[in-house]
Amino acid sequence: MSAKSSGKPLITIVGAGNLAGTLAVALRGAGYAIDQIVSRGSAASLQQARRFAREVKAVAVAAARAHIRAEVVWFCVPDGAIASAAKSLAGTADWHGKVALHSSGALTSDELGGLRRRGAAVASVHPLMTFVRGSRPALAGVPFALEGDLKAVRTARAIVLELGGRAFPIRKQEKAAYHAWGMFSSPLLTALLAASERVAGEAGVGPKAARDRMLPILRQTLANYERLGAAGAFSGPLVRGDVATVGRHLQVLLEVPEVREVYVALARAALSDLPTKNRAMLQKILKS
Numbered sequence: 001m002s003a004k005s006s007g008k009p010l011i012t013i014v015g016a017g018n019l020a021g022t023l024a025v026a027l028r029g030a031g032y033a034i035d036q037i038v039s040r041g042s043a044a045s046l047q048q049a050r051r052f053a054r055e056v057k058a059v060a061v062a063a064a065r066a067h068i069r070a071e072v073v074w075f076c077v078p079d080g081a082i083a084s085a086a087k088s089l090a091g092t093a094d095w096h097g098k099v100a101l102h103s104s105g106a107l108t109s110d111e112l113g114g115l116r117r118r119g120a121a122v123a124s125v126h127p128l129m130t131f132v133r134g135s136r137p138a139l140a141g142v143p144f145a146l147e148g149d150l151k152a153v154r155t156a157r158a159i160v161l162e163l164g165g166r167a168f169p170i171r172k173q174e175k176a177a178y179h180a181w182g183m184f185s186s187p188l189l190t191a192l193l194a195a196s197e198r199v200a201g202e203a204g205v206g207p208k209a210a211r212d213r214m215l216p217i218l219r220q221t222l223a224n225y226e227r228l229g230a231a232g233a234f235s236g237p238l239v240r241g242d243v244a245t246v247g248r249h250l251q252v253l254l255e256v257p258e259v260r261e262v263y264v265a266l267a268r269a270a271l272s273d274l275p276t277k278n279r280a281m282l283q284k285i286l287k288s
């Protein structure tokens with residue numbers, strides 16, 4: 001089915017990294033035709049773009065040689081490269097009637113202001129999901145934060161719904177806090193798991209065994225969080241007010257000072273946000 005006969009806009013994707021790969025395949029699966037995968041001009045960048053293009057029956061092209069025909073251009077480049085990537089494509093099309101999207105969680109649609117001035121409607125469309133090499137998560141059920149020009153937001157919302165995602169509006173001034181929340185939801189959670197592995201090392205357990213042995217408790221914690229919320233899922237010495245046990249932890253964590261800081265910071269946050277006993281004594285010991 002062609003993009004025209006399906007009534008769905010033709011899409012060009014700029015960038016061939018972690019988000020672009022998942023997005024291109026999901027869009028194709030939802031019946032969108034991908035026209036081009038636009039990359040930078042180096043051999044490595046073009047090779048990666050060609051690999052993705054083959055998967056979704058698109059054409060790989062370097063930005064310097066691109067001629068943009070698609071109605072929707074989706075920038076999947078690092079946050080710091082969005083404005084310059086847009087600038088490099090500014091002269092390659094008449095942007096009137098086109099929609100330009102980027103997927104930064106922290107930056108607003110204004111990052112595409114150069115294309116807006118050339119006639120495009122622009123929006124930011126951020127999936128609250130993690131995309132890493134070697135994994136292509138399903139987009140069904142994924143929330144997408146949308147912000148920008150009315151026409152671009154409408155177009156983006158329709159695409160998100162076709163992907164099975166959940167669109168929700170966000171205000172420009174909320175984006176930095178929104179993305180800090182996203183940072184806690186995956187990258188810092190992963191950093192916490194890496195820190196946990198270091199503590200396991202202090203107990204004589206290597207990282208691979210630690211990962212294996214932690215998974216049951218991690219899965220149950222997430223299941224409890226899903227069903228009972230943070231307060232209901234919270235267990236351990238802070239809930240019980242077991243000051244002496246926390247003292248033992250703090251003593252042994254002197255061996256891994258950066259990780260000890262994480263323990264103290266999270267325990268302090270828990271004392272203000274979660275049900276705990278012996279709060280004053282715990283606060284005191286966490287300060288020492």
Ligand SMILES: NC(=O)c1ccc[n+]([C@@H]2O[C@H](COP(=O)([O-])OP(=O)(O)OC[C@H]3O[C@@H](n4cnc5c(N)ncnc54)[C@H](OP(=O)(O)O)[C@@H]3O)[C@@H](O)[C@H]2O)c1
Pocket residue numbers: 014015016017018019020038039040044045048063075076077078079081084085102103104105126127128129130131132
């Ligand atoms: N990864 C996630 O979990 C995630 C989640 C939600 C949103 N996002 C957002 O998605 C966007 C992309 O992130 P990502 O993780 O997919 O990044 P990534 O894996 O580092 O991929 C970035 C891609 O952009 C290309 N690129 C860089 N500068 C370019 C330019 N000027 N013109 C054309 N292509 C260019 C890079 O290719 P070369 O360097 O080879 O040229 C690479 O293919 C970011 O805005 C990010 O905030 C990411």
